[in-house]
Amino acid sequence: MDLDAFRWLLTAPGQQLLERAASAPADPLRASAALRKDASAEHVAAALTQVELRRKAVAKFGDDAAAMYFTTDGLEQSTRRPVANHRAARLVAAQSATAIDLGCGIGGDLLALAAAGITVAGIDLDPVRVEVARANLAALGLPGAVTVADATTVDHTGFEVAFADPARRGARGRTFDVDDWTPPWPFVQSLLTRTACVKVAPGIPHALVPDDVEAEWVSDHGEVKEAALWSGALVSTRRRATVIGDGGLATLTDEDDSPAAVRTVGDYLYEPDGAVIRAGLVTAVAAGVGGGLVDEHIAYVTADSPFKTPFARSYRVVEELPYREKPLRAALRERGIGRLAIKKRGVDVVPEELRKRLALAGDAEGTLVLTRVAGKGVCLLVEPF
Structure with missing residues (x-):
């Protein structure tokens, strides 16, 4: 953004143009044509840019975005x-x-x-x-x-x-x-x-x-x-x-951490938050829910009892399904699952491609977890709780 053009936006005429730009047609060409009647091309471009950036900034700054100013990279x-x-x-x-x-x-x-x-x-x-x-x-x-x-x-x-x-x-x-x-x-x-x-x-x-x-x-x-x-x-x-x-x-710290053993999959599965994984505190989540790891190299925690924790998404394990694609397709169709969320960790699977190959049809929804348990590929049908 040009410095002089931005400074002009802060003047009274610039603020008036910004107000008009905010209510201009959604189509950029039509908006620019409407605003060019009373302002230069440079000033119109600066105003329309601010309107668009303010719209995008709501996700970061909430209601304050409507009064703030931005550059694209900023x-x-x-x-x-x-x-x-x-x-x-x-x-x-x-x-x-x-x-x-x-x-x-x-x-x-x-x-x-x-x-x-x-x-x-x-x-x-x-x-x-x-x-x-x-x-x-x-x-x-x-x-x-x-x-x-x-x-x-x-x-x-x-x-x-x-x-x-x-x-x-x-x-x-x-x-x-x-x-x-x-x-x-x-x-x-x-x-x-x-x-x-x-x-x-x-x-x-x-x-x-x-x-x-x-x-x-x-x-x-x-x-x-x-x-x-x-x-x-x-x-x-x-x-x-x-x-x-x-x-x-x-917040979770290394003071909350303690060793966690690898164990068999229990009735519940926990998917630690990304911040927990990055911090290397997956075992702290395991300690918090009274569980263990499904694999020493995989960021999934399992336990026999349900817990609500802010540090992980919680799932009830419905059942284990076949890991191989053909019998998995048959099992999902048998259960009438047509809409499928696929989560994976530690296995070479592209969820979008697998979903297409499964070619499911049905009214039920399901969540599939593909991961390794004690080094072996496993497919779990789970449901959030």
Whole structure:
């Protein structure tokens, strides 16, 4: 987005154009033609872009999205509001009064910190993102300062907490090499020698996390897309899995963990949340439900009794069906199952392709779990409870 065009959107005529763009026809060509009567092509494009990005941003920012501003990459990289609120709450619990966001982007985490009552400052190398972050603070009536600066050279010692969200995209797209991050991994390592929080990819290897740093994986309504590294005064454990859902927030740590044995499949099967798996705390779920593992290398837990846990999806095992495709098809047809959800772990199966080959027809629904039990392929018909 052009900086001058965005600044114009913040003026009174720009705000009027934004209002008109929000109620313009859904077809982009018709919308552009209608708005071009009173504005330049550049300004119309900027307004329509904001309307579309606000619509997409509702999934991350809820009702606030209607008043906020975005760039395409800034929205994609920003933290979901519930996750950002959780992080801000951890700073409040640690009695942190000030924080600096080193690479604030469009201000997703900055807004959550400011809303929690923390005095904040944000910096970013991109003047457009800085302008957008500043506009978002103003739009939501939140205090805070934002300026253009280089995170690797700025003096952040005056703030109790330093927060960073390194960009994980290079010239070829998303990168999984920490040395390709911006700022790169050596900067992250230096930041973690003080009280800090760094947002990282959920696939970060455990071996890369320094010994005195807490690694937390967070899922929002069953979807885990990020992790955070906590250092200094913010450390409270070694590994943590936090799940956010309609029922609120729950957290599991390595202090809840204990060894779990491999056992035969019981009456109930538990599918641990992605954050739990990433944190390496599947055995903690097994301990919590009084069960064991179906295989030492598979993230499924089984037990003889039903438990409701926020850390796993719970299923009742209806029966074991044939693992081979032809007799499996016959068994499913015999039961009248025409709509089938297929879950798999540890087996070489493509659910979509298998579903097509089964060519089922019937009125009943079913859930199939294809996995390994003690190293052997197994097919289980289950139902959620």
